[in-house]
Structures are given as structure tokens and as C-alpha cells.
Amino acid sequence: MPLTVEQARLVTHSYAQISIFPHSYSELFYHRLLLNHPFARALFPDDMTHQIFVFSKTIDVLVENVADLPRLRPTLIDLAKKHVKYGVRAYQYAAVGTTLIDTFSEILGEDFTLEARQAWELVYTETAGVMISAAYPES
Ligand code: HEM
Structure with missing residues (x-):
């Protein structure tokens, strides 16, 4: 399901706020991931x-293409196949999805509105959906 224009705007806007946060969100994300998911x-x-x-460079690319995520299919399929080799x-x-979105929520606090969260959930669901169906066709 494609994002609405408003959802794409929310993703772009919230990511701009996250990116000016003094601490790297990607570092916080991995800290949380390793802590909560042994x-x-x-x-x-x-x-x-x-x-x-x-990881943050890939999220940059997702945000740059948020208005047309299907365009990233070939890149995501390649990435997903590498992940199989990594043992994922x-x-x-x-x-990974919930940890990423919880990290954004921690950084933005009240500015991470329900609508912004739902827009990010959709970005992640679409991305992971393409990756999982390409790399694990039996699932
Ligand atoms: C949308 C979801 C994800 C994105 C955008 C993403 C992004 C990336 C990128 C860009 C790389 C480097 C790939 C390369 O070698 O060129 C990578 C590597 C890796 N990712 Fe992900 N990833 C995702 C999901 C996951 C998941 C679910 C796991 C499971 C824990 C995972 C674990 C790994 C591992 C183990 C590596 C290799 C680390 C190494 O040995 O250097 N990733 N990921």
C-alpha cells in the first residue's frame, strides 16, 4: 500500500528532525537492538x-524515495539476499522495525505523533515486506 502524500511528508519532516539530533540515531538504534534482542x-x-x-545511509535512501518506494525494489532485493548470507x-x-521506530520515538518525544509513527510503520512494513518475500520465498 503506497504512502499518502501526507504520510510521505511526515516521514521526510520527522527524519529531518531526527537527523539534526546531536547523537546518531543509528548508534542509539543498534544500542537498543543489541540490548533488547540478544x-x-x-x-x-x-x-x-x-x-x-x-544502516543510516540506507534509511536516507528510503526517505529520499518515500514518494515512490517501489522504485527501490531491486536495491532492497539485493540487500535482502546479502542478509540471508549474514545469517538473518x-x-x-x-x-529491527520496532526498535527503529522506538528509537525515533525516544528522540522526538511528543513530536513523534501517532500519524508520524504510522507513516514510519508503513515505510518499514513495505521495505521489510519486499526484502522478506525476495529472500525467504517460503515464508
Ligand atoms: C529494512 C531493514 C534493514 C536494513 C535497511 C538493513 C541495512 C543493512 C545494510 C545497508 C547492511 C550492509 C550491507 C552490505 O554488506 O553491503 C546490513 C548488514 C547487516 N544487517 Fe541489516 N538491514 C536490515 C535488516 C536487518 C535485520 C532484520 C537484521 C537481523 C538482525 C540485520 C542484520 C544485519 C547483519 C548481521 C549485517 C552484516 C553485518 C556485518 O557482518 O558486517 N539487518 N544491513
Whole structure:
């Protein structure tokens, strides 16, 4: 289901606010992920510097293309296939999505409105949906 124009605007606006936050949201996100989901520790390297950077670059691309997410399908399919090789399982996508959105909520507080949260949930559901169906066709 594509985002409405208003949802795309909410995603762009909230991400601009998140990106001027002095602390890297991506670092906070991985901190939360590893704390709350011990399965993730074994998958990632000890030094997360590169991962923190590349993850936020991918979210940048999602936001830049939020008005036309289907355009990213080929990129997301490639990324999903790499994730299979990293040992990632389909069910783990849910934990990543809730952790990302909870991190945004922690940073923005009351500015992260219900509508903004729902718009981000849709971005993540669409993204993870493409990745999961490409990489785990049996699921
Ligand atoms: C929309 C969801 C996700 C995005 C945007 C994303 C993004 C990325 C990116 C950009 C990379 C680097 C890929 C490369 O090597 O070129 C990566 C690697 C990786 N991701 Fe994800 N990822 C997502 C979901 C997940 C999930 C659900 C897990 C499971 C915990 C996960 C675990 C990993 C691991 C283990 C690596 C490799 C780390 C390493 O060995 O360097 N990712 N991810």
C-alpha cells in the first residue's frame, strides 16, 4: 500500500528532525537492538562503526524515495539476499522495525505523533515486506 502524500511528508519532516539530533540515531538504534534482542549480538561484528554508518545511509535512501518506494525494489532485493548470507532470519525483521521506530520515538518525544509513527510503520512494513518475500520465498 503506497504512502499518502501526507504520510510521505511526515516521514521526510520527522527524519529531518531526527537527523539534526546531536547523537546518531543509528548508534542509539543498534544500542537498543543489541540490548533488547540478544540474538542480534552473534550476527554483528564487535566494531559497529561501519554498520552504524551503512544502516543510516540506507534509511536516507528510503526517505529520499518515500514518494515512490517501489522504485527501490531491486536495491532492497539485493540487500535482502546479502542478509540471508549474514545469517538473518525472516522473523528478525520485526524486532529491527520496532526498535527503529522506538528509537525515533525516544528522540522526538511528543513530536513523534501517532500519524508520524504510522507513516514510519508503513515505510518499514513495505521495505521489510519486499526484502522478506525476495529472500525467504517460503515464508
Ligand atoms: C529494512 C531493514 C534493514 C536494513 C535497511 C538493513 C541495512 C543493512 C545494510 C545497508 C547492511 C550492509 C550491507 C552490505 O554488506 O553491503 C546490513 C548488514 C547487516 N544487517 Fe541489516 N538491514 C536490515 C535488516 C536487518 C535485520 C532484520 C537484521 C537481523 C538482525 C540485520 C542484520 C544485519 C547483519 C548481521 C549485517 C552484516 C553485518 C556485518 O557482518 O558486517 N539487518 N544491513
